C-alpha cells in the first residue's frame with residue numbers, strides 16, 4: 423500500500439555520450455539545484471507532450487551545445503527510483519555520434535570517465551544501478 427498519496431512520476435531523459443576511448447561524459451550538478459555537486463548523465467525533464475528523444479536532443483543543445491539526431495540515440499536501460507518527493511523514471515540512451523564540440527553552456531563541470539571509474543564519482547542514488555550496464559556495454 424502506498425503511504426504517499428502524491429508521489430508524482432517525473433520523466434527525465436538522460437544519455438551516456440561515449441567517446442572514441444569508451445569514456446562516458448558526466449556533468450556536475452551546479453550549486454543551487456537539487457543534489458548539487460553530484461555527477462549525473464546529461465539530460466533533463468521531459469516536458470508535457472514532448473517525446474523523450476526530442477527532450478534529450480533539446481537538452482543536449484541547451485546544456486552542451488551539441489547536435490544529436492534521433493537515429494544516434496540507442497536505448498540502453500532505465501532508472502526507476504523513489505525519491506522522497508517524487509518517483510523518477512529515467513530512460514538512459516547511449517550516443518556515440520554528435521555534431522559540434524561538447525561545451526559546458528551552463529557552467530557545469532564536465533568529465534569523461536571510464537565506466538569502471540564512475541563509482542569514484544558521487545552520483546544520485548537513481549544512477550547507481552545504471553553503472554553495471556555501462557561497464558557491460560563498454
Ligand SMILES: Nc1nc2c([nH]c(=O)n2[C@H]2C[C@H](O)[C@@H](COP(=O)(O)OP(=O)(O)OP(=O)(O)O)O2)c(=O)[nH]1
Nearest residue numbers: 434436456462463464465466467510546547548549
Ligand atoms: N539529467 C539527469 N538528471 C538526473 C540524473 N539522476 C537523477 O536522479 N536525476 C534527477 C535529478 C533531477 O531531480 C531530475 C532532472 O532534473 P533537472 O533539474 O536536471 O532537469 P532539467 O535539466 O530539465 O533542468 P531544469 O530546467 O528543471 O532546471 O532528475 C541523471 O543522471 N541525469
Ligand SMILES: [Mg+2]
Nearest residue numbers: 464465466467
Ligand atoms: Mg538537466
